[in-house]
Amino acid sequence: MEHIHELMTMTRDEVEEAVKTFPVAVLPLGATEQHGHHLPMGVDIFLAEALAKQVCQETGALLLPSIPFGYSWVWRDIPGTITLQQHHVEDLIKDVAHSVARYGIKLLVLINGHDSNKTSMKYATRELVDEIDMPVVYLFYPDLDKTLSENCNSSTWHGMIHACEFETSLMLAVNERLVDMEKAVKEYPKQPDLYGKSSISLGTLSQSGVFGDATQATKEKGEKMFKQFTDKMSALVKEACEEFNIKSKYEC
Template identity: 70%
Template sequence: MGKAKEILHMTRDEVAKAITSFPVAILPLGATEQHGHHLPLGTDIFLAEGISRKLSEKTGALLLPTLPFGYSWVWRDIPGTLSIQQHHVEAVIKDIAHSVSRYGIKLLVLVNGHDANNSSMKYAARELMDELDMSVIYLFYPNIESVIDMHCDSPTWHGMIHACEFETSLMLALKPELVQMDKAVSEYPKKPNLYGKSTISLGNLSQSGVYGNAILATKEKGEKMIDIFIENMTSLLFEAYERTKEE
């Protein structure tokens, strides 16, 4: 595994040379929002960035700076949360895509750490297909359900991940110095009948900000899950890149 090609640490000549040999770039997408009392507000940033760095090391793709803001409306009243509108997330993705396409990137890989970014990624990719001669793929923990079933000991909250065993384990593997396990809790709030059909939000349901059982998280679980994600993402990246050469 080589060194990550982080463009912030490279000169213009180094970036140009890298694009000539492998015209692929990775854009990590995060958010700044509460993750309980045991995880930092930058959790989604750290996870997207950490996994993207490993993907860059594995593949040789360029690593772009991480987008630190997402659509975090549900946590908007909690101190520290920074939320931008969903269509702004989509617009930023598109602007970055147009930027990198101008100097030869043929494949942009979006690596997401924040669930609410998924819609923005999907619609940005669809619009970009009609605007650019560049492919875009968007990844959010590929095969997450089976990975959680295999390596986590607690169920998710109705399929959602937030400050739970899953995210806490990933943080213990990537940024253990920022995890306060003595404050980790287990909480599965009751799901109102109108949840998902009204403006009832996550911010009003959980007392701790945790949705799941963070107490059961371990570094070992996180490392095993990250290895699987990197393997899957590497395969998807190269498959998408091969398709660009056929088009």
């Protein structure tokens, strides 16, 4: 595939034809929140969009407009942050699913770049099973642990990825102009015993907003990881097509 079917740039007739040809749509999900002093607020949506565009190019799926806001409560006091309530994220996903199902989409794929959206994706998908006859597949950096171990030199902060070597490397690969490596730092905040058991949040733990070692990031690492993720995501979309008997003129 060479051409990306990007819904926002298409006419109604072009969308109708694309859906008839291959009734699969991809919805990028992200967030607008701080990612340290070296990365932009839009990291999560920039990465999700880049992954989604590549998957659409490789599969022929229809690229939907992105949802750039997620559940970002922990950063709500930092200028620039926009946070939705968790159930609102779930409702947005469900509303999109109901909308595209009405005009013939047979499979909706969620490609997410924000960890806190995972709960919303899971429960929206479960509820949709009882509401519409259209399966939903939700993806968040498949085989993440394996990819981290193969490509990153630094450890994560208790398994979390945020403004660290991982995300910084991916951003260098996707849009290095938005990364200021001179401001990249290493920080592993102390985790209080009550963290995860109270309202203590990430926003109160880190001085820099980095959780890990962003100084270890490189564009080369990001390019390698990006390809690993898009290869796996595209394979999963094709597997879902086979599972749900979705046919098209493209190999699926």
